Amino acid sequence: MKRNWRDFRPPARALAIVPPFAWLALFLLVPFLLVLKISFADLKFGVPPYTSLAEFGDEAMRVTLHVRGYVLLFTDSLYAGTYLNSIKVAAVTTLWCVLLGYPVAYYIARSRPGLRNLLMLAVILPFWTSLLLRVYAWVGILRNDGVLNGLLMWLGVIDRPLEIYRTDLAVYIGMVYAYLPFFILPLYATLVKLDLRLLEAAYDLGARPWQAFLRVTLPLSRPGVLAGAMLVFIPSVGEYVIPEMLGGANTLMMGRVMWGEFFTNADWPMAASITVVMVLLLLVPLAIFQYGQVRQMEQAREGLR
Amino acid sequence: MTGPSRTLRGLALGLGFSFLYLPIVCLVVFSFNASALATSWSGFSLRWYGALFDDQVLLSAAWLSLRIAAASATAAVVIGTWAGYVLARMGRFRGFSLYLGMLSAPLVLPEVVLGISLLLMFVEMDSLFGWPGQRGFFTIWVGHVMLCMAYVTVIVQSRIRELDRSLEEAALDLGAAPLKVFFLVTLPLIAPAVGAGWLLSFTLSLDDVVIASFLSGPGFTPLSPEIFSRVRLGLKPEVNALATLFILLVGLCVVAAYRVQRRKETP
DSSP: OOOOGGGSOHHHHHHHHHHHHHHHIIIIIHHHHHHHHHTTSOBOSSSSSBOOSEEEETTEEEEOOOOHHHHHHHHOHHHHHHHHHHHHHHHHHHHHHHHHHHHHHHHHHTSOHHHHHHHHHHHHHHHHSOHHHHHHHHHHHHSTTSHHHHHHHHHTSOSSOOOOTTSHHHHHHHHHHHHHHHHHHHHHHHHHHSOHHHHHHHHHTTOOHHHHIIIIIHHHTHHHHHHHHHHHHHHHHTOOHHHHHHSOTTOOOHHHHHHIIIIISOOHHHHHHHHHHHHHHHHHHHHHHHHHHHHHHHHHHHHHO | OOTHHHHHHHHHHHHHHHHHHHHHHHHHHHHTBSSTTSSSOOOBOOHHHHHHHHOHHHHHHHHHHHHHHHHHHHHHHHHHHHHHHHHHHSOOOTTHHHHHHHHHHHHHSOHHHHHHHHHHHHHHHHHHHSOSOSOSHHHHHHHHHHHHHHHHHHHHHHHHHHSOHHHHHHHHHTTOOHHHHIIIIIHHHHHHHHHHHHHHHHHHHHHOOHHHHHHOOTTOOOHHHHHHHHHTTSOOHHHHHHHHHHHHHHHHHHHHHHHHHHHHHOO
16 A cells, blocks of 8 residues: 555644745745835834834824835836846846857757766856855956956957946846856756657658757757746846946946945835835746746656656 | 767857856966956965965954854755655645745845845844844844755755655555654655755855845854955955865865765766
């Protein structure tokens, strides 16, 4: 007789499920609800530096929702511009990760198994060293007196240093660099599982290699591309460290503006409003990512049967 | 793969890998540079390594970071493995989507979101219960556990799915209690994944700037925020020296792990 977890008393099952659930609820869900709450508060001197929403007095509870943060977000063109710019930066980063990462993942997946593992190790290896330090390395490369400009001037390609450091271009380079492994990993996992007999069938039926790629490989790798793109796009939108280190003062991104409101202006309600809108903007890509994950899991489960 | 695709393959892999490794090579090379400018080569020197080991602020920040990383990696592995097991073996239950969503959220959400939300919760908790008071080790630890456990869950649950279920079923049929089955059958089988999760968590915790900045209090600055506040305004050669030591250590660990794995696979 086969027995598994489902046959046991519900309490045992619940006991196994509840603790991680409770931990996540306490340290993820509750904090986020608090951000939502504080985004409707107003600035106040003291600790904590924001007003409470509900006040009791004269046997009445007054709930005051301050929408200053949200009004500012939607009327001040600085904030609207920041949101648009963050999405633009994230989208361009994602696009470049796809363009650079797809060929790499594709050719690794088509290598001999031994070489394949070694190459994947090489993709993951930089991931194990500090990202902060690797982004810092780009400062030394991209500066006006840096390695890249030195090399290009020595080669005689240019006679004046290129202004890359502290521009949007530097941010793109840093972001693509940081997120490329996140794109390659899920895509590789999809490509390596691809049934090669399908390609052989396509060749047998007279498809040219590029036709087989466009009509067999590419459509079948879509879940991997989608998962990778979301893993790049969503965190990119709120990235703070890379634009701060490589970008100019006018490279406005949500993470940076929120950081400034919080640490420099000590305006916690405003920072909370920016965060809430950021998460709301990310809900659609998050839902796509989640949907892909659930589907993959269900397929894996069906595969077991 | 013949003809043009071999050229294409070389080009794609060459380009991709040089992009990934160029900054690392530059870091290492310029850590041995005699000049303080750190961008033009002016001779071999170990002076930055000397400067690094004289820097008390950096060293104590590093010690704090190592302790936080070890503590958060351990907790993240416990909770993350637990969550991964639930995800892989418990089937569907009520609130499954919420569970999955909460598990994958820290994986993709920008770190600033995680940082500010936890900070606001600690501030609120402090004004309600008078606890946890000053921000420091504990608050950073919670933040890092939240950051890392999602990675552990992903690694562990995919490993559990690959496991042969009949091993656990056999143990259950022979009368072992579920908890005993987990510790005596499942856990040893997924140990490599758990180990990888611990190492990854350790690295992530060491590396994190954003969450640690939100959740650290006065006198409690871990290594990464300290480095970040130094390098955001320009180049600091002693940081190159630190990076080189770090890369060397990680490289040695990975090569050793790879050797061990190879030996296991080809007995």
